[in-house]
Amino acid sequence: MAEGGNGRRRGKPTMEDVAAKAGVSRALVSLVFRDQPGASEATRDRVYQAAAELGYRPDTAAQMLARSRTRVIGVMVTMRNTFHADLVDAIYPAAEDLGYDILLSATSPGRDERQAVEALLGHRCEGLLLLGPNLDPEYVTHVGRQAAVVPVGRRYPDCGVSSVHAAESKGVRQVIDHLAELGHRDIVHVDGGDRPGSAERRKAYRTAMRRHGLADHIRVLAGKHTEAAGAEAAQQLLADRTHLPTAVFASNDRAAIGVLDAFQRAGLSTPGDISVAGYDDSLLAQLSHIDLTTVNQNPQRQGELAVRAAVAAIEDPDSGPQDHAVDPKLVIRGTTAQPRG
Missing domain, CATH: 1.10.260.40 (lambda repressor-like DNA-binding domains)
Structure with a gap:
């Protein structure tokens, strides 16, 4: 030992x-x-x-079985998504420990999610990990009949597949609790549109605001999980500086960084003039010149659980789907503080 x-x-x-x-x-x-x-x-x-x-x-028995199988798990990934990169870092060692290889298939502006998935199926992947999928349920059900499918970051409860995700409501509640305890009341949410986790975070924001007696201050700006969308939302707020909120909670770190950049270019200081929080705890959020308050989704644990869920379904197709929710944790850094005055 x-x-x-x-x-x-x-x-x-x-x-x-x-x-x-x-x-x-x-x-x-x-x-x-x-x-x-x-x-x-x-x-x-x-x-x-x-x-x-x-x-x-x-495991010699597994090695014997492997001779008639590929023992490959495919991963659909968006290369520009830093959270997906953190997940992949966890997926590789978890798969290797269980005797499986990993094959990546990336989406891009000219290559949609279905193309990425079909390429993995073409390479006879026994399992598929779909990172942050935006696929329709009918297609996920269809693919689930061909391989052990595990979406990560989005649930498909009626598709017969396992899923791994953060407990979104817990993470959002921690953000709003933190801002409210600092004394913020006018807290705006920049949402993530139709991206994975966005609907849950949007709903959790409204619930948390009501719980703090701030229902009259609920305000959601449409967005996406990109820097450009965050900057655009910030410009909407800057259009009327007499009614600026004291804090902004963005649906992910990339949008939050877009918000920070727009505020900085407009001459506002963070957190002096306005506090900003994100969601993901990406490597960018941890950089000293950004120092973003955000929510860590524990990508290490999510990656491990996704691999194990796929392997369990591969080796026992009758095991049935499982839903794994990982507890997130608020990471307080330098972009949030008490509101002025």
């Missing part, structure tokens, strides 16, 4: 333990145990030696 850094035993050794001991990547260890090309004989010997010393035993 492997030991942790504190010397205590921590359960069965994993592929990650073997990789660390052999001084190679987890992906390379996976190749070695599946007898795939890509590793030299010296590297193979080093991996097998590390496995022997740790007492690691690959």
